[in-house]
Amino acid sequence: MVRFILQDAKATLADGVYTYALDTRLSNASSFHLKKCSFQLTSEGTPPIAILLRSDAIHALCTTKHTLELKGNNHQDSSNILAVLEESHTTGRYQLRGLPRGIPLKYSHLRNLDFYFTDLSGTNVLAGGSSGGSSDLLTATDVAGRSDLVSFFDFSNSAKLTTSGSTISAFESSTDATQSYTSTSGNNVQFADFGTNGGKCINLTGDWVRFTDSTGFDEATDGNVSILFKSQAASDTYCIFQQGYFSAYGKDGHLTFNNNTNLTPIKLETNTEYLLSMDRNYTDNFVTFRLEQLSDNTVQVCREYGIPDNNNTTGSGLQYEYGGHASVSAAGTQVSNKVETNDSSAADVRKIELYLRDYHTEQTTTRTTWRYTEMEDNMDAPSDQKKYFHVCRAFDSGGQANNYGASESLNREYYSLNGNPVSCVFESFQTETNYDFLSIFPINADGTLGSALITNHTGGPTLPNNGAAITGGAGTIGLKFQWTSDGSNHQAGWECYLWDSDYTLAGSGSSRYIDIAIPEGEQLNPANGGGGSGPSGSFVAEVDINTK
Numbered sequence: 001m002v003r004f005i006l007q008d009a010k011a012t013l014a015d016g017v018y019t020y021a022l023d024t025r026l027s028n029a030s031s032f033h034l035k036k037c038s039f040q041l042t043s044e045g046t047p048p049i050a051i052l053l054r055s056d057a058i059h060a061l062c063t064t065k066h067t068l069e070l071k072g073n074n075h076q077d078s079s080n081i082l083a084v085l086e087e088s089h090t091t092g093r094y095q096l097r098g099l100p101r102g103i104p105l106k107y108s109h110l111r112n113l114d115f116y117f118t119d120l121s122g123t124n125v126l127a128g129g130s131s132g133g134s135s136d137l138l139t140a141t142d143v144a145g146r147s148d149l150v151s152f153f154d155f156s157n158s159a160k161l162t163t164s165g166s167t168i169s170a171f172e173s174s175t176d177a178t179q180s181y182t183s184t185s186g187n188n189v190q191f192a193d194f195g196t197n198g199g200k201c202i203n204l205t206g207d208w209v210r211f212t213d214s215t216g217f218d219e220a221t222d223g224n225v226s227i228l229f230k231s232q233a234a235s236d237t238y239c240i241f242q243q244g245y246f247s248a249y250g251k252d253g254h255l256t257f258n259n260n261t262n263l264t265p266i267k268l269e270t271n272t273e274y275l276l277s278m279d280r281n282y283t284d285n286f287v288t289f290r291l292e293q294l295s296d297n298t299v300q301v302c303r304e305y306g307i308p309d310n311n312n313t314t315g316s317g318l319q320y321e322y323g324g325h326a327s328v329s330a331a332g333t334q335v336s337n338k339v340e341t342n343d344s345s346a347a348d349v350r351k352i353e354l355y356l357r358d359y360h361t362e363q364t365t366t367r368t369t370w371r372y373t374e375m376e377d378n379m380d381a382p383s384d385q386k387k388y389f390h391v392c393r394a395f396d397s398g399g400q401a402n403n404y405g406a407s408e409s410l411n412r413e414y415y416s417l418n419g420n421p422v423s424c425v426f427e428s429f430q431t432e433t434n435y436d437f438l439s440i441f442p443i444n445a446d447g448t449l450g451s452a453l454i455t456n457h458t459g460g461p462t463l464p465n466n467g468a469a470i471t472g473g474a475g476t477i478g479l480k481f482q483w484t485s486d487g488s489n490h491q492a493g494w495e496c497y498l499w500d501s502d503y504t505l506a507g508s509g510s511s512r513y514i515d516i517a518i519p520e521g522e523q524l525n526p527a528n529g530g531g532g533s534g535p536s537g538s539f540v541a542e543v544d545i546n547t548k
Contacts, residue, residue, distance in 0.1 A: 003035070006115070006541040012523065015365040016126035018539070020113040021517030025502065029110040031546040032058050033102035039085055039094045039117055041125055043535035048119040051085040051094045057114045057515075058082065060506045061105040085117075102544075110545070111503065112369060112517050117537065126537050136524040137363065138355040144174045148343040150220050151179050153322075155191075155200040155336055156359075163191050168202055171211070181211035181322050194228065194336045195273065195294070195360030201228070201336035204323050209331075210239070213320040219245045220342030221282035224349050228294075228356050229323075230273045230334035238333050242321045244309055246278055246340065250333075254376070255291060257307050262385070265375035265392055266291050266300045271332075275356055279344040280307070288417075292353075294360050298373045298513070303388035303417060336360070350522045363526035373513045374497065376400075379412045379483060386413045390500050391514050394424075396483065396493030404436070404493040408485045413443060415478035416500035422479045423471040423501040429494040430460035436485040438464070438494065442472035443480055450476065460491075471501050 011018035039051055059066075059080035067079045082103075085094035118124050140154050152174045155161065162170035168191035173179035183189050189209060194201035202211065225246040232238050235253040242249075242258065249256045254263040255276075266289055268274075277290040286305045292298070323335035337359055339352050357363055372390040380397040392414065396404040416422050424440070431438070438457050442450040450473065454464045464470065472479055479498065499505045503514040 001031075001544050001546050003542060003544050006113075006539075006543060008538045008540075011115075012368045012520075013126070014368045014523075016124040017114050017116045017368075019368045019517070021368065022111050022113070025111040026545060026547050029061070029105050029545050029547055031102050031104050031544075032061075033544040034083055034096065034100050035542040035544060037083060037085060037096040037539065037541040039537060039539040041092045041094070041117070041535065041537045043092075043125070047087070047092045048125070049087060050120060051125065052081050052118045052120065052122075053083045053085060053115065054080045054118060055082055055113065055115050056080055057110075057112055058103065058105070061110070061504065063104045063106055066103045082115075106504075112515055114369075115539075115541075117539070126535055135527050136351060136354065137358055137526045138351055140174070140355075143339055143352065143355055146341065148223075148341040148348070149175060150223065150340040150342055151176065151217065151338070152340070153179075153338045155194075155202070156198070161191075166191055171202075176217070178215060179213060179217045180215075181213045181320075183209070183211050185209045192334065194230070194334060197358065197360060197362045199228070199336055199359045201230070201334045202323050204333045204335075205331060207331045211322040213322070216244065216320055219243055219340070220280075221245055222280060222344065223340065223342040224277065224279050224344040224352070225338065225340045226275065226277040226349065226352050226356055227338040228273070228275055228336035228360055230332075231268050231270055232332040233271050234332075235268070235270060236331075239321055239323070240276070240333065240335060241323065241338065244320075245280060245282070248276055248278065255289060257287070257304070261308065264289055264304055265302050265377040265387055265389060267376055269293070273334075273360065275353060275360070277349060277353055279349065281344075292357075294357070297357075297367070298371050300373055300375050301390055301417065302375060302392075305386060346519075347521055350524060354524050354526060358526060366523055366525045367518060368523055369515050369517050371513050371515050374511070377412075379410055379481060381408075381410065383410045384413070386415060388415045388417050389498075390417055390503070390516065391505065391512060392498045393495070393510070393512065394481075394498055395495050398490075398493050400495070403490040404431075404485055406485065406487045406490060408483060410481075410483045412481045412483075413478055414481070414498050415443070416502070418500055418502065419445075419477050420500050420502040421472040421474065421476045422498055423469050423505070424479060424496050424498040425469045425505070426463040426465075426467060426494060426496040428461070428492070429457065429463050430492045431458055431494070432486070432489045432491055433459035435489070436491070437483070439482045440464070440470060441480045441482070442476040443478040445475055445477050449480060453479075 065078040067081045069079045083100050086097050088095045154174045157174050160172045170182045190203035192203040229240050237251045240248040250268045255266040256263045273294045275292040279288040287307045288303045290301045374391050374393040377394045378399045398404045440454040453470050457464045507513050
């Protein structure tokens with residue numbers, strides 16, 4: 001049991017929530033016990049008679065219900081309240097009077113802690129609070145003036161557009177007139193609103209409608225492309241944009257590099273607005289895809305190796321296409337601003353993403369944590385594919401709905417993006433007993449395999465490791481699945497979740513996620529700091545955490 005002192009000066013305050021992003025995780029945290037807590041609130045108006053201390057992180061790790069709020073409806077639902085703080089002899093100062101009981105936690109690693117303070121109705125008394133500072137938000141002029149810029153398409157720059165009423169027939173880069181796209185259907189493409197902050201987009205309302213640039217402008221072999229788009233209303237095959245080194249398609253409900261390339265594990269929902277960022281390392285031949293859903297800012301991220309070129313060479317005459325393709329449909333796709341640079345350093349890319357996010361929806365708060373949601377991967381052919389991710393939902397070759405195939409002999413390697421050991425837990429398992437088998441091996445840092453963690457598991461419904469998490473040991477960087485089936489009696493197969501073991505898998509059912517703290521240098525402030533007119537607060541607390 002270790003006692004920790006918590007104070008506001010050591011935490012990051014964003015949107016009323018104090019967050020501790022620990023550089024080293026608390027291994028095997030099994031219980032949490034609040035010993036002392038004092039909170040001071042400075043605000044106009046009448047302060048509440050009591051303050052509720054809450055934590056989503058602690059609540060997510062609880063093994064049982066720890067606090068219930070007595071009310072007319074749903075009082076059985078567990079609450080994230082840790083304690084009630086009562087007003088002391090001085091107005092606006094609140095203290096813990098009694099000693100709450102300890103809270104048992106799932107035997108887990110604890111890295112990110114959050115605490116916030118609400119009134120009795122559940123409203124955060126520091127909502128919107130921030131540490132101030134100058135804005136990190138780029139303007140369109142800032143983007144156009146970047147020294148690392150390759151291309152910038154800004155649909156709010158009317159001087160670079162050819163429009164007529166609500167239609168658009170051509171557009172060009174804000175910085176290079178030779179990067180020019182023309183519609184294949186004349187004036188039949190809608191020029192529409194995008195998002196809620198005055199953004200615009202091309203809205204492709206018919207199949208095979210697209211914008212093309214037949215000159216094939218020079219691209220950066222190493223760099224980043226970030227783009228705003230809205231997916232189709234159906235899980236069709238469609239082009240978001242295509243260039244030589246950077247391209248993105250939707251296919252069968254997933255993101256892919258082109259319509260002939262294996263699907264990534266990243267899921268594409270229908271009729272959904274996204275921010276897509278692609279970092280390419282040409283020397284090592286991989287692209288890191290980051291797809292953010294703009295309605296809730298949840299993220300899917302994966303790395304794919306062996307991404308091919310689209311035959312891009314200077315002067316080759318390759319036709320670049322934006323929001324469509326000659327051989328695939330495009331109806332319903334919307335594509336908006338795109339920025340391409342020859343620099344993929346994290347800090348610069350995050351600033352470009354913030355600009356695009358604000359182009360879609362006004363940004364007012366500094367984020368300290370990203371929520372990475374599950375992707376999907378079927379263990380289908382070809383064998384020996386490698387998948388890199390933060391969290392992934394994996395199936396046999398039949399996927400979620402179908403049985404696996406006949407006479408399969410497939411391997412799949414699963415890696416974390418950060419090089420940490422990978423954990424997995426099985427949700428279901430049903431194969432033909434003594435004929436169809438799954439084995440799992442840890443992958444060492446040098447690429448060799450360790451001793452099997454699961455050997456020839458077969459039958460069902462007994463889960464591998466009896467349903468407990470399976471994790472590679474210290475120094476491992478992934479898990480290898482080896483699967484074989486015979487020629488008959490194919491069954492439902494298996495489903496499991498895999499994630500970076502350095503973090504905590506949260507959620508339930510078919511919605512799992514992990515929260516990862518944003519490095520301090522990437523925590524971007526989108527607005528100038530206020531003059532301190534809003535509510536402010538400070539706190540200090542003592543907690544005991546069992547880390548045996």
